[in-house]
Structure formats: structure tokens, C-alpha cells
Amino acid sequence: MRATLALRASVLSALLLAGFILVWYAATLPKSAGPAVDPAYARLMGAATSPQGNGLPSPAAVGGVLLDHLRHPFFDKGPNDKGLGIQLAYSLARVMLGFLLAAIVAVPAGFLVGMSPLLRRALDPFIQVLKPISPLAWMPLALYTIKDSAISSIFVIFVCSIWPMLINTAFGVAATRREWLDVARTLEVSLWRRIFLVVLPAAAPTILTGMRISIGIAWLVIVAAEMLVGGTGIGYFVWNEWNNLSLSNVIVAILVIGVVGMLLDRMLALCARLVAYAE
Amino acid sequence: MSALIEVEGLAKTYPAPGGASAAVFRDFWLAIEEGEFVCLVGHSGCGKTTVLNILAGLDRPSEGAVLLGGREIEGPSLDRAVIFQSHALLPWMTVGGNVAFALRSRWPRMSGAEERERAERAIALVGLEGSETKRPAQLSGGMKQRVGIARALAIEPRILLMDEPFSALDALTRGTLQEEVARLCASTRQTVFMITHDVDEAILLADRIVLMTNGPEARVAEIVANPLPRPRVRQDAHRHPDYYAVRNHIVDFLIERSRRLALSGGPADPRHPPVVRPRARPASATDLGNRRGYA
Numbered sequence: 001m002r003a004t005l006a007l008r009a010s011v012l013s014a015l016l017l018a019g020f021i022l023v024w025y026a027a028t029l030p031k032s033a034g035p036a037v038d039p040a041y042a043r044l045m046g047a048a049t050s051p052q053g054n055g056l057p058s059p060a061a062v063g064g065v066l067l068d069h070l071r072h073p074f075f076d077k078g079p080n081d082k083g084l085g086i087q088l089a090y091s092l093a094r095v096m097l098g099f100l101l102a103a104i105v106a107v108p109a110g111f112l113v114g115m116s117p118l119l120r121r122a123l124d125p126f127i128q129v130l131k132p133i134s135p136l137a138w139m140p141l142a143l144y145t146i147k148d149s150a151i152s153s154i155f156v157i158f159v160c161s162i163w164p165m166l167i168n169t170a171f172g173v174a175a176t177r178r179e180w181l182d183v184a185r186t187l188e189v190s191l192w193r194r195i196f197l198v199v200l201p202a203a204a205p206t207i208l209t210g211m212r213i214s215i216g217i218a219w220l221v222i223v224a225a226e227m228l229v230g231g232t233g234i235g236y237f238v239w240n241e242w243n244n245l246s247l248s249n250v251i252v253a254i255l256v257i258g259v260v261g262m263l264l265d266r267m268l269a270l271c272a273r274l275v276a277y278a279e
Numbered sequence: 280m281s282a283l284i285e286v287e288g289l290a291k292t293y294p295a296p297g298g299a300s301a302a303v304f305r306d307f308w309l310a311i312e313e314g315e316f317v318c319l320v321g322h323s324g325c326g327k328t329t330v331l332n333i334l335a336g337l338d339r340p341s342e343g344a345v346l347l348g349g350r351e352i353e354g355p356s357l358d359r360a361v362i363f364q365s366h367a368l369l370p371w372m373t374v375g376g377n378v379a380f381a382l383r384s385r386w387p388r389m390s391g392a393e394e395r396e397r398a399e400r401a402i403a404l405v406g407l408e409g410s411e412t413k414r415p416a417q418l419s420g421g422m423k424q425r426v427g428i429a430r431a432l433a434i435e436p437r438i439l440l441m442d443e444p445f446s447a448l449d450a451l452t453r454g455t456l457q458e459e460v461a462r463l464c465a466s467t468r469q470t471v472f473m474i475t476h477d478v479d480e481a482i483l484l485a486d487r488i489v490l491m492t493n494g495p496e497a498r499v500a501e502i503v504a505n506p507l508p509r510p511r512v513r514q515d516a517h518r519h520p521d522y523y524a525v526r527n528h529i530v531d532f533l534i535e536r537s538r539r540l541a542l543s544g545g546p547a548d549p550r551h552p553p554v555v556r557p558r559a560r561p562a563s564a565t566d567l568g569n570r571r572g573y574a
Contacts, residue, residue, distance in 0.1 A: 179367035182337055185355040187384035187434070197380065201371040277371040278416035 021059050028058040057248040065248040066255070080240055082232070084256060090232040092260070094150070094225075095218045098157025102214065106162045107207060110169025111195065114203070120170065127167065135160035135221050139228060149229035153222065160221045161214040168210025172203030204275035212268045219261045234260075281349060282310035283470055284334070284438060288343035288549075291329050300341075303329060304497040306549035307343065309489060311438070314468040318481040320529065321491030322537060327474045331442050334472060335361045347437065357385050360436035362444045366427040368415040375411035378402060378430050385434040401433035402426070404463065421452035428456075432463065439464070441473040445480065457483055458513050465510055478529045482522065483511050490532050492541040498549050500540045503529060504556040520559040528557040 003011075057065075073085030113120050135156045142152040176199050184194045226235025234257060241249035290305035303326035311317050319327050332338035334345055336355035344351045347358060368377050378398040382389060389397075402411055405425040415423050424444060431439055444460075445453040461484050464471050475481050481488045488503040506521040516522055546552045 177367075179363055179365055180369060182355075182361070182363070183367050183369070185337060186335055186357075186359065186361045187381055188355065188357050189384050193384075198369065201369070204371075275371075278414065279370045 024059050028056050055247075057251065062248050062251050066252045069252055069256075079231075082237075084234075084237065084253070087232060087234045087237040088256065088260060091222050091226060091234040094154050094233065095157055095215070095222050095264075098154045099161045099211075099215055099218050101154075102158045102161035103165060103211065105158075106165035106210075106214075107169050110166045110207070110210075111173050111199070113166070113170040114173025115199070120174070127163070131163045131167070135217075136224055136228065139225065143229075149231060153225040153229050153233075156225045157218045157222060161218045164213035164217065165207070165210040168213070169203065169207045172206025172210075173199055175206070176202040201275070201277070205272060205277070208268060208272035208275060212265060212272065215264050215268055216261065219257075219264055223257060283313045283315075283348060284309075284311040284472070285346040285349075286310070286330075286334070286343070287346065289330065289333060289340045289345065290342035291326055291333070291338075292341040302341075302496050303494050304491070305342070306498050308550045308552075309499065311470060311472060313470055316464055316469075316471045316484055316486050317473070317489060318485035318487075319472070319474045319489045319491065320476060320478070320481050320533070321497065322476070322493050322533065325491045325494040325497035327491065328442055331361075331440055331472065331474050334438075335359055335440050337361075357434055358437045360431035360434055360439050362424075362427050362431045362439065362441040364443045364446060366415075366420075366423040368423055368426055368430075370415050373412050373414055374402060374407065374418070374426050375399070377415070377426060378433050381430045381434050397433060401429040404432065405429045405459065419452075421448050421456060424448065424456060425459075428460065428463075432467075432469070438470045438472060441471065443474050443476070446475075446477070453477075453480075454513055460484065461511065478526055478533070479517075481529070482507065482525055483513060483516055488529065490529065490537070493537050494541075496544075497541065498546070499552045500532070500537065500546060501553045501555055504554055506556050506558055521557065524557040524559045528555065 069084040073083045075083040076086060113123055138156055138159050139152060142155045146152050146155060180198055180202060184198045223235035226233035227239045230236050234253060238250055238253045286307060286309040289307035290302055292300040292302045295301040321327050329338055333340050336352055372380060375398050378401050379394050382394050382397055405428050407422060407425055445456055457480055482505060486505055490500045491497050492500045506525060507516060507519050
């Protein structure tokens with residue numbers, strides 16, 4: 001009997017996960033009768049807080065913390081002790097807002113750039129210079145001009161989301177097949193009908209690819225931005241738990257960031273499938 | 280009386296090194312009557328597609344003009360439907376959607392019910408009943424081209440422009456489609472201008488076959504008036520006594536005279552290229568000619 005490829009792949013995935021947890025478990029086992037270390041020296045080295053192993057929490061400890069977070073995701077006990085759900089909601093709201101604002105600007109701008117060779121050439125140097133700038137480099141400027149840390153982090157998301165969408169939209173629009181445009185021309189299709197019924201559907205898969213890249217980058221950047229501005233958000237949570245030396249919480253946060261990032265990407269992949277077309 | 284389409288002294292030139300200009304073709308004169316089926320035949324590089332694109336309004340001539348019903352054409356128009364070599368269907372729309380898109384462009388105020396009804400009729404005309412909700416990607420090459428034909432005919436154009444519409448199809452499909460186009464155009468007395476390099480296709484479909492000399496500096500060498508009477512059917516056309524006379528004449532032209540005429544600068548009067556009507560010679564000679572034609 002031959003199992004399907006998908007089934008075999010899932011079995012292998014499960015085995016890899018089990019292997020990883022096993023190694024993790026072994027590495028964090030309490031050293032039974034290890035070489036006697038002077039307790040004072042151990043305290044100096046920071047090992048005092050964890051009497052067992054090398055200080056990294058065990059899989060079971062992290063699992064317990066994760067379960068705890070899943071059970072109470074929305075508690076709010078003051079500025080430095082909020083549930084993971086609340087922190088995630090803050091981060092997601094910022095990412096969504098910055099991303100949507102960027103889409104509102106980037107897609108129409110991409111259309112202009114894609115449809116006008118003049119604009120494409122004129123704007124190209126600016127795009128080339130602005131694109132490689134780390135969005136976090138804008139942070140001081142944003143904080144100085146906007147004077148609000150929450151809006152500044154949204155601005156940073158806006159800046160980092162705009163380029164992939166703009167460039168992909170322009171590329172998709174410019175790459176609209178000549179014959180489709182010729183069909184529209186011979187049918188005397190008006191400019192707006194041409195944009196919405198011919199160019200937009202033709203470029204939609206490329207635009208969605210740009211959006212997927214953008215939201216991926218935005219999710220990477222929000223963690224760093226929130227570490228920088230502090231206050232709320234999953235990035236701030238990570239940094240705060242580091243300051244509390246609660247590595248279990250940090251590991252849980254890392255896991256959650258990964259899962260949420262994957263879900264964001266899946267969502268846009270689903271949208272991409274809706275606008276995909278086979279030639 | 281004046282023809283439906285008058286092509287007057289068309290030329291397409293490109294700047295060449297040294298300030299001169301190189302012409303793909305020049306002094307292209309042609310008149311197409313209402314209800315006539317005209318084929319343009321010539322080797323690659325003589326600017327056939329450019330001529331068609333200028334007629335469609337997708338390209339501008341360097342010199343000369345095209346008149347449709349006495350008025351100079353300025354650009355693309357719903358008067359002139361184009362059937363593209365690559366079918367050019369919009370892949371994100373269904374078959375019905377592609378036809379409806381053309382209908383909606385032609386008659387913006389048409390009701391949804393009438394639009395649907397007309398789209399269905401156009402699709403049925405090309406034998407694709409029941410495929411309205413399919414996407415172009417689900418269709419074979421021949422079926423896609425049928426949709427292209429349905430889309431073009433649905434808007435009831437004054438002239439149909441076809442750029443080697445069957446060249447991407449296999450021989451069997453091509454034959455069937457040629458016949459259907461012949462039938463459709465004859466029944467509606469559709470004016471057609473078509474480009475092809477398939478000699479049999481030209482003889483089957485065209486009332487007049489325009490032969491072009493080789494490019495660059497291509498021009499109309501002569502016009503062959505098809506002696507075969509309408510309706511021409513694919514199975515029987517080659518049995519007509521004049522069939523091989525026309526065929527051999529055109530093949531001879533393509534092999535030998537198109538090159539020679541290009542060197543000698545084309546006909547003396549480009550406005551009135553010679554019109555020939557090849558006829559079969561007496562019976563015994565015809566047989567010989569046939570055999571030679573096939574050898």
C-alpha cells in the first residue's frame with residue numbers, strides 16, 4: 001500500500017517535531033549530580049534562578065505557560081501585565097491599519113506608474129532609494145513629527161508595506177498583455193471600464209503577491225517597532241518578558257508570532273486564489 | 280459608387296541609420312466592396328499584420344489613409360471587429376462573459392436579459408452551446424478561436440478583420456473552422472479582410488486575393504479574382520476545374536514572382552495593380568497541370 005505524499009509528509013513533520021521536543025527535553029533535564037559548583041559562583045553566572053539545567057525552560061514548563069495564556073488570553077492587570085490576546089490585538093490592529101493605508105496609496109499609485117512610462121522613469125530613482133531603507137530608520141523622524149508612539153509605529157508599518165505593493169502593482173499593470181488591451185481598444189472601452197475590467201483583473205494576481213510580501217514584512221517589523229516604542233503589543237510583550245527574565249513567556253510569544261504570521265499569509269493566499277486565472 | 284473601405288497610398292516607414300527611412304511597405308492601395316471577402320497573402324516581413332492593424336486603428340500609417348464609408352479612420356472602433364491570431368480572450372471571464380463584454384461595449388444601454396440572449400445566440404452560432412459558463416482555459420484552441428469569432432460577430436461590425444485566425448490550430452480543426460467562417464460570412468454578407476499565408480484557405484474563403492511582393496518596400500503586386508463560384512465547400516472546391524489554375528498561380532507567385540517583382544519595384548501603377556482571373560486550360564493540359572502542381 002502506498003500512502004499519499006501528503007500523509008507521508010505529515011508523518012515526517014510530526015516525527016521532526018517530536019525529535020525536536022525530545023532534544024529540547026534532554027537539554028533541559030536537571031543535572032542530577034553535576035560537578036559541584038560554588039553556589040556563589042553560580043549566582044554570579046545567573047544560574048541561580050533555575051536550580052535545574054542551564055536556565056532554559058523545559059518543554060513542559062513552556063507548555064504550561066502556553067496553556068495558561070490560552071486559557072486567559074485577555075486579562076488586564078495593569079500596563080506591564082496584559083494577556084497575550086490583548087497584546088496580539090494591539091499588534092494586529094497596527095499592522096492592519098498601516099497595511100490598509102499603504103494599500104490605499106500603493107495600488108492606485110502603482111496603477112499610475114504602471115500605465116505611464118513617463119511616471120515610471122521619473123519615480124524609479126526615488127523608489128530605488130527609498131525601498132532599501134529599514135522602516136525602523138524612519139522611527140525617530142516619525143516620533144519627532146507625529147509625537148505619538150502608537151501612530152508612529154503605524155506609520156512605520158505603512159512605510160514598510162508600501163514598496164512591495166507599489167512595485168508589484170506597477171509591474172502587474174505594465175505587464176498586462178498587449179492583446180487584451182488591443183481587445184479593449186477595438187471595443188472602444190472607456191478608461192475606467194478598461195482599468196476595472198481589463199487591467200485590474202489582469203494584474204490582480206501580481207498585486208496580491210505584493211500584498212503577501214508586504215504583510216509578511218509588516219509582521220516582521222511590528223515586533224521590532226513595538227520593542228522600540230514600548231507600551232503595548234506583542235513586540236513589547238517579548239521585551240518586557242525578557243526584562244522579567246521569563247524565557248518561557250518569550251518562547252510562547254515567539255511561537256504565537258510565528259503562527260499569527262502564517263495565518264496572515266494564508267489569508268492573503270486565499271484571496272490570491274480567488275483572483276487567479278489560468279490562461 | 281465608392282467602396283466600403285478605401286486604402287489610399289498607405290506606407291509604414293521606420294527611421295533607418297543615416298537619416299534615411301526604411302519602408303516596410305509603401306504605395307498600398309486597395310478598395311474593399313461591401314459584402315466582399317478579401318484575403319491578403321504574402322511572405323513574412325511584407326507588413327501584412329501592420330496593414331491589418333492600421334485598418335483596425337491599432338497602428339498609425341506613416342503615409343496615406345484608410346477611409347471607411349468615405350470617412351478617414353482615426354483609431355480603433357466598434358465598426359471594425361478584430362479576430363486576433365491568439366484569440367485574445369480575457370481569461371478571467373467566462374465564455375459568455377467575454378461575449379457579453381463586447382456586447383456591453385457596443386450597446387451600453389442594452390438590458391441584461393437581451394445581453395444574455397444575444398450572447399447565447401452568438402455562442403450558439405459558432406457551435407458552442409452550453410459552454411457559456413466555461414473559462415477559456417477549459418477550452419481547446421479551436422474552441423477558443425470560435426469564441427473569438429462569436430465575440431467579433433456579436434457586435435455586428437461593418438467589417439471583420441482577421442489576422443491569420445487559424446494558423447495556430449491543427450489541420451482538422453482549421454478545416455472545420457474555415458468552412459464555418461465561410462458559411463457565417465456568406466449568410467450575413469459580412470465584409471471581411473483577412474490575412475493568411477495558407478493558399479487553400481485563401482481560395483476557399485476569398486472573393487479576391489491580394490498578393491504582396493516581398494518586403495522591405497513591399498507593395499501590392501496583383502489581385503487574383505477568385506474564379507470559383509460561391510458557395511465554396513472544402514470537400515468539393517479542389518474538384519472545380521479552375522481550382523488548380525488559381526492555386527498554381529498563387530503558389531508560383533509566392534515561390535518565384537514575389538521576389539522578382541520586389542526587385543523590379545512592383546507594378547507600374549500601384550493604384551491599379553493588375554487583376555488576374557486564372558482559368559483552367561483545355562482539358563488535357565489541365566490534367567498535366569494538376570499533376571505537375573502536386574509533384
